Amino acid sequence: MRLRRRPLPHGHKNPPSAGHKTGFALHKIVGQLDSWIVGQLVSCAAVIITTCSPFCDGATRRFVSPRSGAFVVHAKRQSHSLCYNGYMQNAPAIYPDEAYAIRGAIFEVYRELGNGFREEVYQQCLERELALRQIPFESKRELRIYYKGEPIEKTYVPDFVCYDKIIVEIKAVAALTGEHRAQLMNYLKLTHFRLGLLVNFGAYPKVAIEHWAN
Numbered sequence: 001m002r003l004r005r006r007p008l009p010h011g012h013k014n015p016p017s018a019g020h021k022t023g024f025a026l027h028k029i030v031g032q033l034d035s036w037i038v039g040q041l042v043s044c045a046a047v048i049i050t051t052c053s054p055f056c057d058g059a060t061r062r063f064v065s066p067r068s069g070a071f072v073v074h075a076k077r078q079s080h081s082l083c084y085n086g087y088m089q090n091a092p093a094i095y096p097d098e099a100y101a102i103r104g105a106i107f108e109v110y111r112e113l114g115n116g117f118r119e120e121v122y123q124q125c126l127e128r129e130l131a132l133r134q135i136p137f138e139s140k141r142e143l144r145i146y147y148k149g150e151p152i153e154k155t156y157v158p159d160f161v162c163y164d165k166i167i168v169e170i171k172a173v174a175a176l177t178g179e180h181r182a183q184l185m186n187y188l189k190l191t192h193f194r195l196g197l198l199v200n201f202g203a204y205p206k207v208a209i210e211h212w213a214n
Contacts, residue, residue, distance in 0.1 A: 094195045094213050098163045103209060105129040106199055110207035119172040122201045123159060126170065130162070137162045145190045156187050167196040176200050176208060188214040 109125045123139070130137045142155040160168035169184050176198060184196045193214060200208040 094211075095163070095166060098166060099195065099197065099211065101133065101135055102130075102162050102166065102168060102197060105133050105135060106207060106209060110201060113201070115172070115202050115204045115207075117172065117201070119170060119201075122170055122172060126160070130160070135162060136164065137168075138164075143187075143191045143193075145187075146192065147190075156191060158187065165193065165195070167191070167193050168199065169196065170199045170201060172202040173200060174202055176210065181210070181212065184212055185214075188212065 105126060109122060109129050113122065113125060127137070127139050138161045139159070140157050141161045142157055143161070144151045145154055145156055146152070158167045159170050162168055167184070167188065169180075171180060173180075180198060184198050188194070188196050195214070196212045198210040198212060
């Protein structure tokens with residue numbers, strides 16, 4: 001004999017089965033988990049160095065020419081900026097206007113030359129571009145190195161000193177290394193400069209610029 005479920009009065013719905021309840025609970029948990037994962041990824045994106053597209057200069061959020069093929073390594077939140085041995089990469093509050101002007105000159109050199117040339121070629125072209133943009137700079141200027149407040153005989157010769165307060169070091173290598181970064185950071189400490197720009201014209205398809213603050 002086949003048993004039949006008794007129909008409910010009009011206006012009442014059948015109560016959900018145990019399987020339906022379990023499926024709904026799992027769906028809710030998965031949805032919450034997805035939201036949590038997305039939130040973590042977004043949070044991590046503010047901590048990890050973010051590579052900006054050629055259309056936007058992320059450090060100042062100003063648009064640059066898509067033809068420049070340039071990008072800036074930066075952190076979106078200053079409080080979460082990458083720190084390396086006490087030096088913070090990309091503190092936008094340090095000389096933002098001056099750094100923006102220097103980056104514009106770097107972008108233009110890369111737009112004209114691309115990658116593949118020797119460092120000396122980029123050095124001379126950047127000298128000319130900085131002069132055309134009336135950005136104050138000194139090329140291969142000797143800087144005194146201080147130890148415990150006293151100068152030593154050894155001097156440091158950066159590629160550029162712009163605005164008498166920003167060091168610019170240029171490279172033409174496949175990728176920047178920890179040695180390149182450590183060298184710049186050590187010189188920032190020993191010369192008492194607050195901001196340094198590490199530039200790699202050898203990167204492809206975009207020039208790489210890293211900001212390091214003392």
